[in-house]
Amino acid sequence: MTGPSWRCRPALIAAVWALAVPALRAASWAATFPGAAGQAISAVVPVEDGRHFVALAAPGTRAEGGRLLADGKEVAAKVFVDPVSRLVVFRATTTEAVPVPSLRAAAPLGSGFPVQAPDGGRGVTDGWVKQVGDKVLPLSLLKIRYTGAAPPPGTPLADGEGRVAAIACHIAGPGQGYALPVEVVRRVLDGVARDGAVAKAWLGLSLSPEAKTPQVQRVVDDSPASRAGVRVADVLLEIGGRPVEDYADAVNAFYFLRPATTVRMKVRRDGAEVAISVTPESAAK
Amino acid sequence: MKPTAEQIGNLLALKRHERPEEGYFEDFLVDFHRRRREEEVRKTGLAGVWTRFSSWVSGLGGAKWAYAGGVAYIGVMAALVLAPREGVPQGPAATPVNFPEAKPVAIPTPQQESKVEQLQDLDLRPSAQGNRGEQVF
Amino acid sequence: MPDDSHQSDPDDDLVERARAGDTRAFDALILKYGEKLHGLVYHMTAHKEDTYDLLQDIFAKAYHSLPRFRGQSSFYTWIYQIAVNMTLNFLKKRKRRTGMSLSELDAAVQDDPALIDGTAMANPEKQSDLRELQKRLNEAMLRLSEPHRTVVTMFDIQGMPHAEIAEVLKISEGTVRSRLHYAHLHLQSLLQDYWE
Secondary structure, eight states, X not given: OOOOGGGGOGGGOSSOOOOOOTTOOOOOEEEEEEETTEEEEXXXXXETTXXXXXXXXXXXXXXXXXXXXXXXXXXXXXXXXXXXXXXXXXXXXXXXXXXXXXXXXXXXXXXXXXXXXXXXXXXXXXXXXXXXXXXXXXXXXXXXXXXXXXOOTTOEEEOTTSOEEEEEXXXXXXXXXEEEEHHHHHHHHHHHHHHSSOOOEEOOEEEOTTSSSOBOOEEXXXXXXXXXXXXXXXXXXXXXXXXXOSHHXXXXXXXXXXTTOOEEEEEEETTEEEXXXXXXXXXXX | OXXXXXXXXXXXXXXXXXXXXXXHHHHHHXXXXXXXXXXXXXXXXXXXXXXXXXXXXXXXXXXXXOOHHHHHHHHHHHHHSOOOOTTOOXXXXXXXXXXXXXXXXXXXXOOSXXXXXXXXXXOOSTTOOOEESOEEO | OXXXXXXXXXXXXXXXXXXXXXXXXXXXXXXXXXXXXXXXXXXXXXOHHHHHHHHHHHHHXXXXXXXXXXXXXXXXXXXXXXXXXXXXXXXXXXXXXXXXXXXXXXXXXXXXXXXXXXXXXXXXXXXXXXXXHHHHHHHHHHHSOHHHHXXXXXXXXXXXXXXXXXXXXXXOHHHHHHHHHHHHHHXXXXXXXXXX
């Protein structure tokens, strides 16, 4: 197995070279997660300083039990888990830094946007999925149509300039899959960097998944929502800069909120648009 | 004889109606985005990094995804994930939406048989269960 | 002068979204103000290709400077300022670089298919007289100094009120008025041979 060419260009890697264990020659990286049917494999994406790796724990596997492997051998790493997206961040402590692709600020919104996998596989965005059957997703996923087979979970998908736009997460059919938009990865990395965990934000307002419009049903006493002036019957229009059209859009927008970070919301109240600033708290465990 | 200041003003005001040809700004936008992409590539040599990253990945060897157990597991997952039902809206709103005038809801009536479930994580297996009824955020 | 610092910018929404990375919101801003800025730049430079390139540069600058735009003025005022400054800088460089003769520019203006005169005149005779006058006016515009051409473009051609011009150019309203006054006088004398 030939070594990757990046080893000749340390200048391009932001991190300081670690005093690497000589035995570790980065060649074949993956992550595994224990599940009932065995070990589930995930691709990994190096991020940040080249010693953090993002992987995806397949549903039904234990994310906390994830292991980072190089050449089939486990690499010592701290494991951080976002239980909602099932993204896992490994912080490897004893390896050389590896080349890090750039991350886009956000995934493209529209359809027909071409993406590529590292092995050359190609696909095209095909809209968003917010609900599968009767189940509303906790965050919206990109739909991808691939020219070949859908890649395994954890595979990064980049735009034409090599910036990661999404991470493949589920296979939905032949040549079709769902992917986590890159802003989810950023959200997770943010949480891990700042607090060592991805803390869920809590506002103290309730919505009904059955309703046609995202209308506040109830405001919890002495909550961030009540303190900010959110009222029952307010219809949510925009949350933290994200336009909200239905219940699922609101759920998606809430995912990106962070405890103690104030955001602007827009609601419709008595026919008028009202702007509200709200500072979420951390969701109680 | 000189034109008056007013006549000059009128002549100049006629120029207000001058505008570029049809489709000028459509092409302009396409070009605008192309230049932004070129800037990105030039600025950070990103294409280079992706290529290096890709060859790093392909250094994983021919059998990179063919861990026997892994592939079977993924295959099982593929069969279990449902396709989204028809008619589900595309995604975040592209254009401003006019909501019907919402009448204040007195008390949320408990649904008889609320079918919609809110998943707490991205577990799309048929066996996955979400929460029903009012959701607090 | 009423304090309108509390008036919300009608572009607030689009600007916020553009700042958050929504490229379509920025596209919408380009489409909204593109024609106005095209008018400004074209009447200052009298050159079709230069106008296109300048417009690209202006919107590029606005795009990259958006994070620093804090609503200290309306978005329109802000981008208009960028447009005026970049155009004036360009004209300075052009003078030095090419010593472009007026006749080169004339050609661009006279037969320019890029400019469609939206005011349909019923009388063809009158129309050709008008065309002739417009030609002379375009030439006369190019003879104005940049500061004079700028205020004439903004006030007479684009219909911007004195106060707004003052805000964009960061000069007093009095200066705007006097520049306009002298610019008009100059244009009047330049056109006197062609007036009946």
